[in-house]
Amino acid sequence: RTVYVNGQYLPEQEASVSVFDRGFLFADGVYEVTSVLGGKLIDFAGHARRLQRSLGELEMRSPVEEDELLEIHRELVRLNEIEDGLVYLQVTRGAPADRDFAYPPEDTEPTIVLFTQSKPGLAESPAAKTGIKVVTIPDARWARRDIKTVQLLYASMGKMMAKKAGVDDAWMVEEGQITEGTSNNAYIVKDGKIITRELSTDILHGITRAAVLRMAQEAQMQVEERGFTPEEAKEADEAFVTSASTFVMPVVEIDGTPLGDGTPGPIAKRLREIYLEESRKVAI
Numbered sequence: 001r002t003v004y005v006n007g008q009y010l011p012e013q014e015a016s017v018s019v020f021d022r023g024f025l026f027a028d029g030v031y032e033v034t035s036v037l038g039g040k041l042i043d044f045a046g047h048a049r050r051l052q053r054s055l056g057e058l059e060m061r062s063p064v065e066e067d068e069l070l071e072i073h074r075e076l077v078r079l080n081e082i083e084d085g086l087v088y089l090q091v092t093r094g095a096p097a098d099r100d101f102a103y104p105p106e107d108t109e110p111t112i113v114l115f116t117q118s119k120p121g122l123a124e125s126p127a128a129k130t131g132i133k134v135v136t137i138p139d140a141r142w143a144r145r146d147i148k149t150v151q152l153l154y155a156s157m158g159k160m161m162a163k164k165a166g167v168d169d170a171w172m173v174e175e176g177q178i179t180e181g182t183s184n185n186a187y188i189v190k191d192g193k194i195i196t197r198e199l200s201t202d203i204l205h206g207i208t209r210a211a212v213l214r215m216a217q218e219a220q221m222q223v224e225e226r227g228f229t230p231e232e233a234k235e236a237d238e239a240f241v242t243s244a245s246t247f248v249m250p251v252v253e254i255d256g257t258p259l260g261d262g263t264p265g266p267i268a269k270r271l272r273e274i275y276l277e278e279s280r281k282v283a284i
């Protein structure tokens with residue numbers, strides 16, 4: 001596999017990053033994941049925009065312009081012959097001479113790394129047909145979840161809690177309300193209305209979330225952006241999650257309680273179809 005590191009395309013075995021890199025020592029970095037369907041990037045512009053926002057919030061400078069970033073994405077997709085899969089991009093605050101909590105001097109070069117993962121048949125995932133099961137867990141992450149940092153340890157712990165409970169994922173709860181999934185935004189549907197937590201620093205502003213809510217409104221579906229409790233979720237007609245790599249994924253069980261008849265709901269299924277169709281049309 002060919003990866004991209006600081007201006008170079010290299011075989012993965014030859015690519016390296018300093019042990020002093022602040023991404024490694026402080027999780028001082030941000031990332032994006034963009035899906036590839038039919039060899040084309042899904043919503044690249046949205047991911048590029050959020051990357052700039054994350055960098056700005058951390059006073060980190062961008063190592064490349066958007067047009068160059070697009071070229072790197074495309075070149076890796078081409079070199080690695082990715083039909084369906086994803087491109088992972090990470091920018092960290094670089095590698096100063098010594099470990100120090102304070103940010104290093106402005107002229108410290110950021111580290112930029114990109115790689116691809118091939119996932120044949122990504123859009124036809126079997127999980128989308130059966131739906132996934134989730135458990136609720138406390139949200140023990142830091143308070144700036146709107147910044148897409150590489151500090152993902154609690155998300156990993158959450159995934160492991162789900163695994164140990166015999167389910168697929170965890171929905172996190174703070175002050176009695178669901179924030180989001182470990183790596184996705186969370187939704188419930190009640191009486192035809194799609195309900196999802198409003199944007200704030202409490203959740204990641206999902207690129208898929210923005211697209212799905214816009215498409216739902218264009219399809220005359222009702223959307224309400226507000227928090228909801230685990231109890232309300234368990235009484236919902238259906239539920240789903242969204243992310244760049246899973247698109248719209250139905251949720252069929254919460255904390256052991258099946259939703260509706262325990263199969264993917266009609267609104268989640270329809271939104272998945274609309275999202276995939278519309279996104280493929282404008283993929284680049």
Ligand code: PLP
Nearest residue numbers: 183184185204206207208243244
């Ligand atoms: N929420 C969290 C915590 C995430 O990690 C992710 C994706 O990685 C999302 C939501 C979904 O965001 P997007 O649709 O941009 O992939």
